[in-house]
Amino acid sequence: MLKKRIIPCLDIKNGRTVKGVNFLGLRDAGDPIELARRYVQEGADELVFLDISATIENRSTLVSMVEKIAHEINIPFTVGGGISSLEEARVLIRAGADKVSINSAAVKSPNLIAEIAGSLGNQCVVLAIDTKFVENDWLVYVHGGKTPTDLRTLDWVIQAEKLGAGEILLTSMDHDGVQNGFALEITQAVCEIVNLPVIASGGAGRKEHFKNLFEKTAASAALAASIFHFEEIGVPELKNYLRTENIPIR
Helix, strand or coil: CCCEEEEEEEEEECCEEEEEECCEEEEEEECHHHHHHHHHHHCCCCEEEEECCCCCCCCCCCHHHHHHHHHHCCCCEEEECCCCCHHHHHHHHHHCCCEEEECHHHHHCCHHHHHHHHHHCHHHEEEEEEEEEECCEEEEEECCCCEEEEEEHHHHHHHHHHHCCCEEEEEECCCCCCCCCCCHHHHHHHHHHCCCCEEEECCCCCHHHHHHHHHHCCCCEEEECHHHHCCCCCHHHHHHHHHHCCCCEC
């Protein structure tokens, strides 16, 4: 079995790390460069950096901050937020990102996945999906979770794999920031229909939630934010716990 990954997520707005609940009520969580440095020291496997207001404000991700963070860390680093073209993806990879995360722009123009994968490699393309359970189905939301679509999440991941996505970052909006556990059902459903690594996001509140995720789904990684930012659980403490529970962890 492949070893599981623990990934802190830095949601960035106006140059600061923020965290909300169900994508709302954002509060300050600290300096992103200091947090990135801390997570490397603590043994995080990767980092995800999402400029959460980039799409809404129609501007590019903060390239200078990406350069600064990349300079400080030596673990894989995924960057997303407002990426709507191959050239923007190239700029971020040149700035030090290992992968780019695309979301709203890919829904609008699915061929963007194929363009980036064809130029930079499938391993560079992370398809981020914000999903919500609506009328007995999981549907895709765009623009930072503000705009519903009629696109079924399971249909979208199948299409994305065919287009060349290398990884899925699945966030349950219903579970985001609530700390009651990951969305196990939709996570496992996605894992079963694509042959791609799936990062589960939204809902981590206790160490047991990570154990449940890895025991009950085939997710390859767990992403969390507030529990790490506010030091409710430390990355080393979490990894030690998972090892004692016989979860294969990096």
